[in-house]
Amino acid sequence: MNSIKIVASGMYLPNKKIENDYFNKKFNLDDEWIYQRTGIKERYWSEKENLTQISIMSVRDLIQKNNVDIKKVGLIIVASSNFEDGMPGVSFNIQKEFNIPNCICMDILAGCSGYINGIDIARKYLETEEIEYALIIGAERTSKYIDKEDLNTAILLGDGAGATLLQKSNNKIYEKNIESIGQQGDILTSKENCNIYMDGKKVYKFATSRVAENINSLLKKQNIDISKIKYIIPHQSNSRILNSIAQKIGATQEQMYNNICKVGNTFNASIPIALNEIIEKKMLENSDIILLVGYGGGLNLGSILIEI
Amino acid sequence: MNSIKIVASGMYLPNKKIENDYFNKKFNLDDEWIYQRTGIKERYWSEKENLTQISIMSVRDLIQKNNVDIKKVGLIIVASSNFEDGMPGVSFNIQKEFNIPNCICMDILAGCSGYINGIDIARKYLETEEIEYALIIGAERTSKYIDKEDLNTAILLGDGAGATLLQKSNNKIYEKNIESIGQQGDILTSKENCNIYMDGKKVYKFATSRVAENINSLLKKQNIDISKIKYIIPHQSNSRILNSIAQKIGATQEQMYNNICKVGNTFNASIPIALNEIIEKKMLENSDIILLVGYGGGLNLGSILIEI
Structure with a gap:
């Protein structure tokens, strides 16, 4: 089998930045406590944007930064740990937003590492199907599913999305x-x-x-x-x-x-x-x-x- | 690429049978009205069983009817229009239930036909990986997501699961x-x-x-x-x-x-x-x-x- 090439990428973070200070006050923590334990200084939480909107913004960023024809995407896979809607899936909403004509869409639930599964599935489709590009998106709105009073999770988790455009490649590895x-x-x-x-x-x-x-x-x-x-x-x-x-x-x-x-x-x-x-x-x-x-x-x- | 062979199958329907009569009384319909318009006489709604339990029962049926070693499953894909939990996915719960050692698990959201996507993904994994069996499950608990007062959907939808065990095959088609x-x-x-x-x-x-x-x-x-x-x-x-x-x-x-x-x-x-x-x-x-x-x-x- 062939390998894959990363053609383009994009990302999006919602606009509500949550700095450690927010938790320091809430939980009465020392200034460096969170950073020393986690390495985190800030994370972003979505106020209004849903998972589809967060995902779409990451694809928009990819398109704006790269000269790629998004209509040539033949496979869209969105991986998340939580999907808000059953139907249509986020991948279908992306197809709709960018009016992509011929495309297989699916959302994958596979814990926190479904993006890796998505890349591997994409590789198989790029190898065996007449597909120019595969678009793989990892997207999360974790802030919706955390107890903001729970020090174990609230200080760690953030929202955002990353989009990766792949193509078949003759590279060996x-x-x-x-x-x-x-x-x-x-x-x-x-x-x-x-x-x-x-x-x-x-x-x-x-x-x-x-x-x-x-x-x-x-x-x-x-x-x-x-x-x-x-x-x-x-x-x-x-x-x-x-x-x-x-x-x-x-x-x-x-x-x-x-x-x-x-x-x-x-x-x-x-x-x-x-x-x-x-x-x-x-x-x-x-x-x-x-x-x-x-x-x-x-x-x-x-x-x-x-x-x- | 090779084809796939259907090695075994199983199914499960929850135990609460809903006959047309239930709706005939509710909506004051003629006896044959639903059947003439839909072809449906009865459907099953889950009272207590969640999507994981419904799915597991279909795999249990598959195992009971067929002499297969479920431990040799190397890929589990569950397709549904709605997943109750984000993590762990139903496919992971199935791996746990049957204590399957080496396995890639994922749940797929792709509307009502994710089972078809699952079969196609399985074919690619059976072809290119050292996997003996792939287990593809289509499972639904639609009754949880319907308005039972909505004649358009309530009379149509039922719950259940079907499990299909696949193997690589030398068949051509x-x-x-x-x-x-x-x-x-x-x-x-x-x-x-x-x-x-x-x-x-x-x-x-x-x-x-x-x-x-x-x-x-x-x-x-x-x-x-x-x-x-x-x-x-x-x-x-x-x-x-x-x-x-x-x-x-x-x-x-x-x-x-x-x-x-x-x-x-x-x-x-x-x-x-x-x-x-x-x-x-x-x-x-x-x-x-x-x-x-x-x-x-x-x-x-x-x-x-x-x-x-």
Whole structure:
């Protein structure tokens, strides 16, 4: 099978910025308490925009920054941990908004790492179908599902969306390692009429052990040393988790891309938002190898190696 | 690419049977009014079972009827028009229930025909990954999202789930034609805090025109005449729609499988439930060709040709 090429990217954050000070006052915390524990300084919460609107804005950003013909998109996949509506799906609303003529649309619920599943599905469709572009969006409105009085989740989570446009590529490197562990699904949940629940200790253990193992076996599959990876672009869950994973896989701080400081943990949106930032800053060159890694509710986790 | 083989199937209907008489009294209708307009005599509504429980029961039925090792499932996809929980997804709950060790799980929201998308994704994973079985489930708890005072939807919709176990096959025939039309998404919706809404006339027009065209171009792709199809297994939306589609594609009543009388319109569950019935009745033989066709909210539609 062929690989995929990242053609363009975009992102969106709702306009209500929530700084740590908001929580410091609310929970009577020291100034540095949140930052030291999470690496987060600010996150964004949607006041009025729904999941479809947040998603559409990320695609609008992608179109505005890149000279691409959005009508040539043949597959739209939106990944989120929570969808507001059953029908039509967000992906269908995007098709409608940009009046895309011939397209397969679907929304995916696969915990916090459905964006990774979406990329992998897109690769298979780009390989085997007559599709020019696949548009994969990770989007979240987590603020709607958190108890703002719950210090465990409220300080962490933010809203936003990231959009990634993919094309088939003749590059050789593409590898993935996707795993689901429904057996441990109760440590991070978002159930009907309940707020998001997180058993912080168990999630920390899962993220720092299983995710490192997942990455190591991905690298082994392609016989690539971690030093050859330009950037690891992880789900931005918590800086302490990212540092621990980096240590376990032997990655430097420079390799392990971390932008949680400015956006918080945006579940499915976190990888495409970070990827968009790296692309905007022109930090990638042809033949660089990057590693995307998602993990979270489900439990679900997955990593993907792509050559730029 | 290879084709797929249907290895096993199962189904489940919740235990509260709603006969037409219930509506006849409620809406003061003549005895035959509903049946003449819809082809439906009874449907099932869940009283207490949630979407996960309904889905699990269909897998339990599949396991009880077939000598298959469920632990060898490597991909679980659940399609529904409405998911109750964000995390964990129903597919993850199924992995947990049957303690399936190595597996990729995801839930798909793609209107009423996400089951068709699920089958097509499964085919690509069975072809390219080391996966023994893929388990595709269409499941619905529509009764939770209907206004029981709305004659347009309440008389039509039922709950249930159908499970289909797939394996890679060397059979030659596999073809699909999946289309999304987000531009018309507002004629059949299931939005947050709203009941399912259906513009009956527009849905009828969409189903009888676009679905027939979709099937005709699918058959053309493989240069197969409709007479060579043993059964068309359509989404069971309404008998009048099925009769109209049959007429437009030149299929006989015997070819166009219709079991809506006993189950109602169960959205994503309708095709796998009908397929399960055909398999249970031993109506299929090796090298028969069947055509699955789904359509509905999104809008989304898709048809698949499979050789048995």
